[in-house]
Amino acid sequence: MIAKAPVPGRVKTRLTPPCTPEQAAALAEAALTDTLRTLSAVPAGRRLLVLDGEPGRWLPPGWQVVPQAGGGLDERLAAAFAHAARLAPDAPALLVGMDTPQLTAPMLAEPLSAVRRAGVDAWYGPAADGGFWALGLARPTERLAARLLVGVPMSTPGTGAALLGRLDAHGLTVARLPELTDVDTVHAAHEVAATAPHSRFATRLRTIAGTPEVTG
Structure with a gap:
């Protein structure tokens, strides 16, 4: 998992306004907590958090934390895969972001099972905004x-298409994961919370959504 520590003013800045930096950071922490707990329930040989910042009480046991590399997001994603490959050579690796707290363990456990992995070179999780929320590589x-990643324009409506083009150009057989909505705007936050009403994210959003500017 690649993530930023939920520090006000450094995370979810596209939610401000209407949210305050503190509210945006609280939502980021809730999303981070939900995603880490979900990934902790997915069978895996190693759990790696590639973190920009310092870990907090939100970090569950069983996770190894390494700092993010420098550079743009494309370079940081590539570096995260390189680090995973050094830690566990020849093992498949799935990289997930922190923007999809509605993610559930079954969404990953079945497609990543040993039976379903046969013949698959990569896994791709499309985001509704044209980006992607997950990328996995078998080797x-x-x-x-x-x-695959360096030079792909990030955070654009064409990001996912550009990445899929790279995967295709390298002759990789790609299995698609479910499409999910990233929490990038207040409207998206309400949409995500509605699909996961019992999540920490939804609970946290309800605590701040009473203010007129955050009603969505």
């Missing part, structure tokens, strides 16, 4: 990750 290497 990640530093070189492959750089070729």
Whole structure:
């Protein structure tokens, strides 16, 4: 998982306004907590948090924390795969962001099971805004990750298409994961909370949504 520590003014800045930096950080922490707990329930040989910032009480046991590399998001994603490949050579790796607290363990456990992995080179989780929320590689290497990710324009409506083009150009067989909505706007936050009403994220959103500017 790649994430930012939920520090006011550094996370979910697209929610401000209407949210305050403190409200946006509280939503980010809730999303981070939900996602970490979900991923903790998915069978895995190793759980790695590639973090920009310092871990807090939201970090569950069983996770190894490493700092994010420098550079743009494309370079940081590639570096995360390279780090995973060094820690566990020849093991598949799935990279997930912190913007989809509605993610459930079954969404990943079934497609990533040993039976379903046969013949698959990569896993791709599309986001509703044209980006992606997850990318997996069956045989990640530093070189492959750089070729797939470095130079892909990030945070644009064409990000996902550009990445899929890279995957196709390398002849990789891609399995698609469910499409999810990233929490990038207040409208999206309400949409995500409605799909996961019992999540920490939804609970936190309800505590701040009473203010007129955050009603969505």
